[in-house]
Amino acid sequence: MNITRRASLIALTVTALAVPLLPGLALAEQEPGGRAVAPTDLAQTPPAGPGTLSIGGQRASVKDYPFMIGGLREGGPRPQGQTCTGSVIAPRKILSAAHCADAAGAKSFLYGLDDLNAGGGFRTKVLEYKKHPKYVNFDQGYDVAVVTVADDIPVPGGAYAKVATSADTGLHAPGKTGLGLGYGKKDHNDNTRNVELHKFELPIVEGSNCNGVGAGFREATMICSGYPDGRITILQGDSGGPLTVDGKVVGVASWSRSDFRWYSVYGRLNNDMGDWVKLQLEGGEEPPPGDIKLALSPDSGSARPGGFLQTKVTVTGGGQTTLTATGAPAGTSVFFSPATVSSGGTSTAFVWTGFNTPAGSYPLKITGTSNGKTGSAEFVLTVTR
Numbered sequence: 001m002n003i004t005r006r007a008s009l010i011a012l013t014v015t016a017l018a019v020p021l022l023p024g025l026a027l028a029e030q031e032p033g034g035r036a037v038a039p040t041d042l043a044q045t046p047p048a049g050p051g052t053l054s055i056g057g058q059r060a061s062v063k064d065y066p067f068m069i070g071g072l073r074e075g076g077p078r079p080q081g082q083t084c085t086g087s088v089i090a091p092r093k094i095l096s097a098a099h100c101a102d103a104a105g106a107k108s109f110l111y112g113l114d115d116l117n118a119g120g121g122f123r124t125k126v127l128e129y130k131k132h133p134k135y136v137n138f139d140q141g142y143d144v145a146v147v148t149v150a151d152d153i154p155v156p157g158g159a160y161a162k163v164a165t166s167a168d169t170g171l172h173a174p175g176k177t178g179l180g181l182g183y184g185k186k187d188h189n190d191n192t193r194n195v196e197l198h199k200f201e202l203p204i205v206e207g208s209n210c211n212g213v214g215a216g217f218r219e220a221t222m223i224c225s226g227y228p229d230g231r232i233t234i235l236q237g238d239s240g241g242p243l244t245v246d247g248k249v250v251g252v253a254s255w256s257r258s259d260f261r262w263y264s265v266y267g268r269l270n271n272d273m274g275d276w277v278k279l280q281l282e283g284g285e286e287p288p289p290g291d292i293k294l295a296l297s298p299d300s301g302s303a304r305p306g307g308f309l310q311t312k313v314t315v316t317g318g319g320q321t322t323l324t325a326t327g328a329p330a331g332t333s334v335f336f337s338p339a340t341v342s343s344g345g346t347s348t349a350f351v352w353t354g355f356n357t358p359a360g361s362y363p364l365k366i367t368g369t370s371n372g373k374t375g376s377a378e379f380v381l382t383v384t385r
Contacts, residue, residue, distance in 0.1 A: 035258040036139040036214025057198035057232070060181060061114050067161035068197055069094060069153065070116050070183040071240060072123075073105035078185075078237060080116045081105070082195045085182040085241035086147065087161035087249055090281055094147040095163060096240030097252050097267060099138040101129035101145060111153050116183060116195035124151040132276055139214040141221030141299075143254040143267040145240075146280040164248040165274040166376075171250045172223045172268055176204045179244045180225075180264070182253060184237025188260070195237070202226045202243065202264055207361065210265055213257050219361050219380040220299045221273060223251045223266040230261035272299075272377060292318040292368045292375030296349075302382035306355045310348050311379055315341045318370035323347055327364045329357050329383070334364065341368075351381055359385045 062068055071084030071094075084100035086109060094109060101107075107126040110116055127148045134142040164171050180202050186194040202225040210217035210224035217224055225243065226233050234241070234253045243251035243266045251266025267273065272295075293316040301309040313336070315321045321341050325334035331354020336347045349366060360383055367376045 036255050057186065057200040059114070060197045060199040062112055062197065065181055065197070065199075066155050066157075066159040068181055068242075070110045070113070070195070070197075071096060071100060071107065072110055072116075073103050073107045075105040076103070078190065079193050079195045080110065082116055082183055082237050083107075084239045085184065085237065085253070087163075087242045087252075088153050088155050089146075089160050089163055089277070091152040091155075092149050093281060094149060094153075095161060095242070095249065095252060095277060096145050096147055097138070097254055098131035098135040098143050098145040099254070100240050101131060109147070109149060109153075111155075114197050117193075122151075122154055124149040124153065126150075130280065132273060137215075138255045139216075141218045141267070142273060143221075144252055144269065144273050144277065146277055161242060161244075162248045163274055163277050164245075164250045164270040165278055166271050166378075168248060168250070168270040168274070171245045171248060171270045172204060174204050174206045176245050178202050178204055178223075178225055178250065178266075180234060180238070180241060180253065181244075182234065182238030182241035184239075184241070185235040188235075190236075200232050202232060204245075205263070210263050213262070214255070217265065218300055219363070219382070220271065220378055221268055222254065223268045224263055225251075225266060226262075226264040228263065230256075230259075230263070233260055233262070234264040235260060292316070292321055292370055292373050294366060294368050294375050294377040296366065296377050296379055299378065300380040300382065301351070302384050303351070303353050304384055305353055305357045308350060308352045309381075310350050313341070313347045313349050313366060313368075313377075315343060315345055315347070315368055315375075317343055317375070318368065318373055319343065321368040321370040323349070323366065323368055325349065325364050325366050325379075327362060328381070329360075329362050330354065331357050332362075332381070334366075349379070351379075353381070353383055357383050359383050 067088045069086045072081040073083045076083045086094040086096040111122040113121040131145045132142040207219045207224045238253045241253045242249040254267045295314040323336045362381045364379045
């Protein structure tokens with residue numbers, strides 16, 4: 001059964017205004033007038049009018065998606081205070097969006113219901129909302145969090161969501177189709193007050209489609225999906241909900257344009273973001289002795305042909321680590337200063353683009369090697385004309 005939803009560029013939690021009502025939730029202006037917003041319950045409802053489109057969602061059941069869970073907050077304007085969506089990834093761990101932590105009010109999660117208005121279900125309080133350490137704001141990337149709750153969530157047979165990591169290359173490739181899930185709004189004004197679980201298919205498209213809004217699209221940490229007119233899209237309350245491809249959660253619902261008649265942007269997980277989620281489940285932040293972890297700051301950048309840019313590489317673990325780079329387009333060179341770094345040290349990677357390098361985005365793989373161990377991180381080079 002198709003249920004209508006409307007589109008708007010807001011982080012997918014349910015918010016009241018398309019302005020920075022959440023601490024740290026800055027909304028960047030788009031030329032000629034769009035704004036990026038997170039789809040929480042705080043996002044402003046765009047004016048309805050003739051020609052508005054539906055998202056094409058369908059009812060879904062927790063029996064088919066036993067890892068799905070609804071995020072609530074005291075004082076939220078939606079039924080039951082529904083504000084975000086999450087995926088259960090361990091008995092007391094939930095995957096969601098980092099920006100979901102920013103709305104005011106005590107937070108909890110409600111499990112086991114296809115409709116949060118049905119009564120019953122299993123409710124548990126939030127003990128900790130751990131954001132990715134590189135998260136600043138939803139439109140800056142790294143919009144992912146692991147939530148710890150007070151009680152074991154009764155997921156039948158331990159059928160927790162499987163989270164993609166950097167080992168799952170290609171899951172976010174344009175041409176793939178992702179399945180989105182969420183408890184969010186089904187119409188712009190929330191007239192139906194619907195908090196049913198819904199599912200919707202979104203095509204993954206080239207990241208360039210999601211540029212021009214807010215701080216812009218970041219290939220290294222985001223997935224661009226959906227349609228330019230928002231005929232199928234995420235809405236307020238869907239924030240943190242999963243985008244699954246081939247049975248794995250490859251993204252968490254992050255933001256859209258403030259009218260929601262646009263694409264849906266998800267935080268990408270088949271990279272160091274997913275690796276970080278995995279570390280939270282394993283109970284550690286640092287790599288095991290002898291293993292190598294690389295961190296890049298920034299992890300993306302743009303330059304014209306014949307130009308250059310740089311990024312700082314921080315190495316953790318291993319001994320003396322030698323740095324190399326692969327994936328650069330023809331005519332583009334990468335070198336490191338210094339080329340060998342000890343654990344805890346840093347190097348600067350300089351990227352020089354060739355004069356004939358075609359415009360486009362190029363993922364560069366930076367690898368550290370020490371005593372037979374390796375670690376890597378991705379830097380996305382965008383060449384502009």
